[in-house]
Amino acid sequence: MPLALSVGLIVVGVVALVFVLGYLIDRAAGREERHWER
Amino acid sequence: MDLAHLHLLLNHFPTIGFLVGLGIFVLGLAGKNNDLRRAALVIFLGIALLSVPIFISGSGAQEAICQAAPDRPCSDAPLAVTIQSSGTGYTFAPKVEFSGGQCSFPPAATSTVRDGQVVGIQVTYGGFGCTAAPSVAITGGGGSSAAATAALPRERILVSKAMIEQHESAAFVALGLMELTGSFAWLALWQFRRSARFSRSMLAVVLLLSLVTFGLMANVSNLGGQIRHPEVRDQVQAAAPLLSTGEPFARHVGEIVDGGWRWVFPACETLHFIGLCLLFGVAAVVDLRMLGVTKGISFRAVHRLLPWGMLGFGVNLVTGMLFFVADPFQYVHLGNWLGGQNAAFLWKMIFILLAALNVVYFTIFEEPWQLGPGEDAPLHAKLIAAVSLFLVVGIMFWGRMLPFLGGSF
Numbered sequence: 001m002p003l004a005l006s007v008g009l010i011v012v013g014v015v016a017l018v019f020v021l022g023y024l025i026d027r028a029a030g031r032e033e034r035h036w037e038r
Numbered sequence: 039m040d041l042a043h044l045h046l047l048l049n050h051f052p053t054i055g056f057l058v059g060l061g062i063f064v065l066g067l068a069g070k071n072n073d074l075r076r077a078a079l080v081i082f083l084g085i086a087l088l089s090v091p092i093f094i095s096g097s098g099a100q101e102a103i104c105q106a107a108p109d110r111p112c113s114d115a116p117l118a119v120t121i122q123s124s125g126t127g128y129t130f131a132p133k134v135e136f137s138g139g140q141c142s143f144p145p146a147a148t149s150t151v152r153d154g155q156v157v158g159i160q161v162t163y164g165g166f167g168c169t170a171a172p173s174v175a176i177t178g179g180g181g182s183s184a185a186a187t188a189a190l191p192r193e194r195i196l197v198s199k200a201m202i203e204q205h206e207s208a209a210f211v212a213l214g215l216m217e218l219t220g221s222f223a224w225l226a227l228w229q230f231r232r233s234a235r236f237s238r239s240m241l242a243v244v245l246l247l248s249l250v251t252f253g254l255m256a257n258v259s260n261l262g263g264q265i266r267h268p269e270v271r272d273q274v275q276a277a278a279p280l281l282s283t284g285e286p287f288a289r290h291v292g293e294i295v296d297g298g299w300r301w302v303f304p305a306c307e308t309l310h311f312i313g314l315c316l317l318f319g320v321a322a323v324v325d326l327r328m329l330g331v332t333k334g335i336s337f338r339a340v341h342r343l344l345p346w347g348m349l350g351f352g353v354n355l356v357t358g359m360l361f362f363v364a365d366p367f368q369y370v371h372l373g374n375w376l377g378g379q380n381a382a383f384l385w386k387m388i389f390i391l392l393a394a395l396n397v398v399y400f401t402i403f404e405e406p407w408q409l410g411p412g413e414d415a416p417l418h419a420k421l422i423a424a425v426s427l428f429l430v431v432g433i434m435f436w437g438r439m440l441p442f443l444g445g446s447f
Contacts, residue, residue, distance in 0.1 A: 006301035011308045018316070018349050025225070025345045032233050 041098020041370055048092045049262065052216060052255045056085050060248055067241060075236060079223040080398065082248060086220020087394045090355070091387055093213050096262075097366035100202050103266070117145050117161050118189045119174060124155035125184030132179025134159055136188065139172030145188070149176065156184040198265075203286035205261040210288040210363060212254035217355060219247040221348070227402050228344055288363050295364035303364070306357040313357065314434060316350025321393075321430045324400055328415045328423035337409035344401060368446045382444030386436035389429050396426040 059081030066074030119134075134147040150158035156176060174186040226240045264271045285293075295302050320343050326332065327340050362369060369383045399422055400406055409415055415423070440446045 003300055003304070007305045007308065010301065010305040011312070014305075014309055014353065015312055018353060022346045022349050026342065029229070029232060029342060029345075032229070032237075036233050036235075 040102060041095040042102035045092065045095035045099040048088060048095065049259070051085050052089050052092060052212070053252070053259045055081070056248070056252055056255060059085065060252055063245065063248065067245065072230070072236065075241070076227065076230065076402070079227050079244065080402075082223035082244070083220050083227070083398070086216050086223070087391060089213055089216045089220075090359070091391070093209055093359070094362060094366075094370065094387065096206060096209060097362075098370040100206075101367060101370060103202075117147075117171075119147060119159045119161060119186050120189070121156060121159060121184070121186045123183055123185040124157060125176070125181050126154055128154050128156060128179040128181030128184070130179050132156065132176045132181065132184065134186070135175045135177065136172040137175065139170045139188075139190070141172055144172060147174075149179070151179060151181075154181060156181075156186075159186055200286075201261070201265050203289055205258065205265060207287040207289070208254070208258045208261050210291070210359075212251065212258045213359070215247065215251045215254055217352075219244065219251045221352060222247055224348060224397075224401065225345065228341075231341065231402050231407060232338075291360070292363040292365070295360045302360070306360050309353050310357040310361075313350040313353030317347050317354065318350075318430055318434070320344060320347030320350070321426060325423040325427045328406060328409075329420050330414060333414065334411050336411045337406050341400070341407065344397075348397075365446075369440075369444070380444055380446075382436045382439040382442075383446065386433055386440070389432045389436060393426060393429040393433060396422060396429065400426075 059078045062074050062081065063078030065071070066076075066078055128151045131149045131151050134149050136144040136147070145161060146163040147159050147161045149156050150160070156179075159174075171188045171190045174188050176184040176186060222240065222244045226236060226244055229240060230236055260270075295306065297303065323343060324340050324347075327335060327337065369380060405419055406415065409419075436444075
């Protein structure tokens with residue numbers, strides 16, 4: 001596999017993982033806050 | 039003071055210090071006391087951050103302990119055997135045996151015979167744990183009166199490279215778990231700041247991770263202590279690196295990063311920059327709000343962005359440590375630590391630790407949290423924000439200067 005393709009895939013994979021994690025943490029925080037506001 | 043001092047000074051925190059934190063945490067859980075829980079989480083976070091320079095200073099300590107060329111520190115140099123008398127009448131190769139020298143595992147060697155005389159002795163195993171040169175006995179072979187002496191190179195008496203690398207590998211794994219514990223401790227603190235309560239699952243995760251981390255760190259300490267303390271060596275464990283044919287884990291990972299798999303280094307390099315952007319982006323938003331830019335937004339709103347910055351920091355911690363294990367000695371050359379070749383790396387580490395204090399301030403302190411929409415931060419909070427911006431820019435500067443001022447790469 002060409003080097004650029006391997007590097008691209010791993011970078012996109014890790015960045016996707018980071019954004020999914022960030023989104024999940026943010027969503028959990030939002031849910032928590034709405035819960036305590038009620 | 040050099041890195042060896044620093045390593046010996048700090049290396050008790052991940053075990054003794056962590057145990058104190060663990061005790062406070064368990065007390066806080068048992069007594070349902072949120073103050074104790076928060077104190078323990080701050081200790082976990084602090085020790086997780088401190089563990090990075092502890093790991094790094096380990097390589098400096100390795101270089102110092104071995105006093106050898108930076109690229110081959112503490113080589114397990116072979117035993118030097120000198121033939122004193124070749125003897126006579128040998129018809130086949132006699133047995134060569136070693137005794138004494140307080141070796142945990144004695145060396146092994148074979149001999150070569152020519153024209154009835156012993157003309158060569160080849161060391162096949164350097165032995166382990168010898169504190170003095172063992173004596174050599176040449177028996178059998180049909181001849182008599184051949185004699186040889188053995189000399190142990192100085193570095194072999196002091197320390198074994200294999201033991202150091204075993205310690206390093208255990209530390210590398212334990213460091214990973216320690217950082218994971220620190221991440222969840224930080225997340226729990228952030229969550230508590232927002233909702234004034236801890237979620238049970240989060241506390242359970244931190245407890246589980248901290249127990250595993252403590253177990254691993256205790257093992258790391260034990261292995262580290264054995265490097266310079268033969269009196270506490272468990273012989274079987276001490277011989278493990280020599281008896282196993284595999285490469286120590288951290289060295290194996292290091293070689294993969296350092297060109298073993300061609301895509302790893304450029305991928306880590308790219309991710310390191312992306313992580314940096316996340317970290318700097320969030321730090322800039324938080325710090326600028328404190329300084330009075332976009333005053334209409336409450337601090338609570340920007341506080342919610344902090345995990346994104348920490349994820350960026352996490353990416354950089356992982357990729358940064360991979361760079362480090364790929365070639366540790368280029369960062370920690372002995373004698374150049376203060377103001378010499380490695381000033382850039384030293385300052386980068388100092389700036390990271392100072393920036394971490396800022397993160398703790400913005401994550402858990404009451405003062406910034408109280409800042410509502412349109413409100414101006416007090417002067418010292420603004421100062422902290424300005425320092426934070428300076429430190430983050432500084433971290434990038436020192437990182438970029440590694441090849442130019444740091445003599446790395």
